[in-house]
Amino acid sequence: MWRALARTTWRAAANDCGSPGFRFAPSTLTQQQLRHSKASKRYTTNTNTSTAPPHKIRIGIMSVEKPKVVFVLGGPGAGKGTQCSRIVDRFQFTHLSAGDLLREERSREGSEFGNLIEDYIRNGKIVPVEVTCSLLENAMKASGKSRFLIDGFPRNQDNLDGWNRQMSEKVDFQFVLFFDCGEDVCVQRCLGRGQSGSGRTDDNLDSLKKRISTYNNDSLPIIKFFEGAGQVKRIDASPDAEQVYGEVEKILVASGF
Numbered sequence: 001m002w003r004a005l006a007r008t009t010w011r012a013a014a015n016d017c018g019s020p021g022f023r024f025a026p027s028t029l030t031q032q033q034l035r036h037s038k039a040s041k042r043y044t045t046n047t048n049t050s051t052a053p054p055h056k057i058r059i060g061i062m063s064v065e066k067p068k069v070v071f072v073l074g075g076p077g078a079g080k081g082t083q084c085s086r087i088v089d090r091f092q093f094t095h096l097s098a099g100d101l102l103r104e105e106r107s108r109e110g111s112e113f114g115n116l117i118e119d120y121i122r123n124g125k126i127v128p129v130e131v132t133c134s135l136l137e138n139a140m141k142a143s144g145k146s147r148f149l150i151d152g153f154p155r156n157q158d159n160l161d162g163w164n165r166q167m168s169e170k171v172d173f174q175f176v177l178f179f180d181c182g183e184d185v186c187v188q189r190c191l192g193r194g195q196s197g198s199g200r201t202d203d204n205l206d207s208l209k210k211r212i213s214t215y216n217n218d219s220l221p222i223i224k225f226f227e228g229a230g231q232v233k234r235i236d237a238s239p240d241a242e243q244v245y246g247e248v249e250k251i252l253v254a255s256g257f
């Protein structure tokens with residue numbers, strides 16, 4: 001019953017918010033969608049009225065829960081994806097990796113963004129938020145779920161600004177899970193992942209140097225920003241995956257999940 005209500009809520013809220021992102025299937029992201037998405041920034045609708053608390057959204061006479069969102073951040077290879085899979089096994093979260101969604105869009109036949117995404121990924125640069133945020137929003141809507149781990153996002157100021165314009169009013173943001181891991185360990189893990197057949201075009205030393213530099217220059221300031229707002233749960237990601245997960249589990253349970 002709760003699940004069904006949450007599903008209805010997310011979809012209804014999405015439609016109510018008038019975001020064009022929701023009018024397109026995730027498999028048909030087009031320039032047109034992005035144009036609509038940009039245009040919508042001029043008249044972002046706050047569907048919350050004074051009678052709905054911030055974690056709820058008002059739909060007609062009802063006020064219902066917004067979907068909960070946890071951002072998962074950390075350096076390349078820190079173990080974000082590994083930990084997210086474990087979290088999903090125990091807690092009722094849906095894992096959405098921005099990198100996976102971008103790689104999927106890159107491979108989709110007919111995508112207008114395939115070449116652009118490949119260029120950004122290979123060079124460790126951050127894809128413009130209009131592409132990434134639309135992919136995330138579409139995936140959230142398509143899932144029909146109400147608890148999300150958003151992995152690898154927001155990764156720079158452009159990501160954060162785009163999210164705030166397009167999504168912040170529609171979700172109940174919880175906190176950032178920050179997997180803190182030294183640069184050398186991150187590089188070794190990514191190289192190991194490449195050697196064991198990840199097939200990723202950026203798990204090589206050349207791309208990794210650029211990814212690490214993007215992380216230090218663009219992503220760390222975003223983590224610091226959330227930290228300043230008291231919204232970061234930091235986890236030492238250097239021990240083995242089992243040990244790291246032990247810490248994650250404690251944090252999620254203490255946070256009421």
Ligand SMILES: Nc1ncnc2c1ncn2[C@@H]1O[C@H](COP(=O)(O)OP(=O)(O)O)[C@@H](O)[C@H]1O
Nearest residue numbers: 076077078079080081082189193239240241244
């Ligand atoms: N705590 C850990 N200790 C050792 N290796 C790990 C750990 N967590 C993840 N790995 C390995 O490191 C690589 C990168 O992990 P992944 O979860 O894909 O990182 P990210 O999503 O942060 O890029 C993978 O090959 C994974 O198996």
Ligand SMILES: Nc1ccn([C@@H]2O[C@H](COP(=O)(O)OP(=O)(O)O)[C@@H](O)[C@H]2O)c(=O)n1
Nearest residue numbers: 076077098099120121125126127152153155
């Ligand atoms: N928010 C995001 C996330 C990933 N990406 C791109 O996707 C690449 C891989 O990201 P990822 O999250 O899958 O992998 P890791 O770098 O964390 O290992 C990044 O280096 C960026 O080029 C992006 O442009 N914007």
